[in-house]
Amino acid sequence: MKRSVISAAVVGLILAVFLVSIGFSPVSEKSAVAKLEDNIVEQQVQQARGAYLAHIGNCMGCHTGQNGQPYAGGHILETPIGTFITPNITPDQQTGIGLWNEEDFWRALHEGKGRNGDLLYPAFPYTEYTRITREDSNAIFAYLQSLPSIQQQNPPNQIHFPFNFRPLIYIWRALYFEQGIYQPEAGKSDEWNRGAYLVQGLGHCNACHTTRNPLGASQGEILGGGQLMGSNWYAPSLTSLQEASTSDWPIHEIVQLLTVGLSSRAITTGPMAAVVSQSLQHLSKDDAHAMAVYLQSLPKTAPHSRGIAPELTEEVDRQLQHGHKIYETHCQDCHGSFGQGAPGAYPPLAGNRSVTLASPINVIRSILYGGYAPVTASNPRPYGMPPFAHILNDEEIALVLSYIRNAWGNRGSIITSVQVDRSRKGAQ
Template structure:
């Protein structure tokens, strides 16, 4: 997980702009700006990080585990003492655009300012107006708990030099209005690249490898490549299947689970059909960077006894929903045959689904989702590895076998 810094409320400077949004025209105009800001805030999924379970929205305090220690998200309600009540619209835009807090402190990049820098001033002001309209909550911010030397903020100067490029999104004149809208949402407020791009030991990512997939640190989920036909490349997906996956959480091509299910639940389900379609158009256009032909079935690499054990477990536990031929009953029960998320080089997500189970998000267009039960208490490491191996190589799937020790490593991470 990347770094994030907690905004610090400094005393109001004499003569500084008023922090509270003031309507320049009729009250209806101010209401429209706040409504727009609420929509954009949803697009940025701000509530997911800035709200701790069972606490008031945006009141902060949620711990974010990183390889460098714990970060604690800030209170961004308009409380004057513990939130951002004394911030001006200029302060807020500076934070979004430059990654610098009101008092000049550099933000840790778990706050996705490297993406939010692309947000326009008009949209930033609308989000600010919305946040200033929510009920203030007096909840002091917790200091971060980062190991040395990562607790030294001066190191962020080097990080910013390597990984941060400041600037609002500039439309591509060669592309359509719809494509540019999708690019603005995906690259900016959606900050999709934060998960779908591998992060190195410094907590940074290479622009040249953007959207090529990677492990999400400390969450132990793999965010698949959006540019590879071997993973989640969307070039051959119908637009409707992409929009359904983003907005509904299920489609005829697959279902979202894990961190992506949270994104759909908290954010994407609330976007307009036009905006979701724009995002789909942009994602579908991402240039494929994996030009090698898809491999053929790897069943020959599996010992016959393991294959048979996996088949028997699948027949007993899985076939009722996913069908004997692996084609499932979409969209409620996703197909496993020909499913690229099953055959990715990393088997992490497949193993986690067998061990943990999970639900697609409950959304407005899918209010009662079907779920998958956990099998961690039923299947030992060998049996779990056998059934995951089976679904990765059966029906012509081109995945590779899974070893029991790979299952065991993830099992150790499950909550007791």
């Protein structure tokens, strides 16, 4: 019995020596499994963070065609230099970015260069994305690589001559592109800098809220407002109190507008409603607060352009009286006899800055095609404005808008039927 125990111990010792000699031990096996599990958890955390960042950057909004598969591209973007079709960014190796690596993706965001080093057109907002950190870039890429692979070959871009001569982008970049990660501003709080990073970089707000020159480059004041490329919509200035500045708003109302799409002071419609629905409603509480802090701090500036209020001549008075009658018939039930609206349902028109913008294209389009606040988790069934394009003719729309822009203390320019006709025929 004793001999058999000794023999078993010897055999066990020999087996242990053999297993160690080939690099195996219970301890090393446990460490390898634990390391593998840690890597999986780390990858899942990074992908989840990347999903959040992709939402905030509204990647799906641009890289999804109408009624198309998410992130498979096909969205049509009209610009002064041609028509761009957004690419497939799912991990498909033939038609997507399945062959890309982290470095390729970082180069696209930070440098505006494709996988093979070709220069990208600035319809892709790398002019803002260049401020994104490498850590955030890697997280977004990890998320995109985790998506289902969708094979979808999108049509090529249709760029007008001479802009289709790609070497011209070198000149454009030399004039208008400044590469660089966002650098925190000394003397500002961490929260302010986080908000600035989100607005200036990941959220790429200036890509819409700025004036662009004929070459598609931002010009003038940052966030100073401008007409959207290829769209009959005006993105108002975020620095002018006559347009969409929130410098005199309480923080909680800015947060509510960003994440819900409406507050007691304003309602988002048109392209901005889509941004709230697809992107901003997913902001974390801390990030929404940070963005609000930064937006509230923006310097106050003059409006991008000023409308000329009419002299109240006999002819103008006649037009406004006619517009008043149209308002009573079609608008008063919802917006009230004094333009006061209904809280949480119909926005007030009295004192409404979007009504008196120098550029009237937004209010014209709202009457023509209707307007709806975004569908969000906090407001799943928003009230909406019905379209009147088939009910009112161009002259009637011009008259009622002229009245609204000059009633209840509002002062705005007179709208003409030509302006309405231009919006009716213009880009959707």
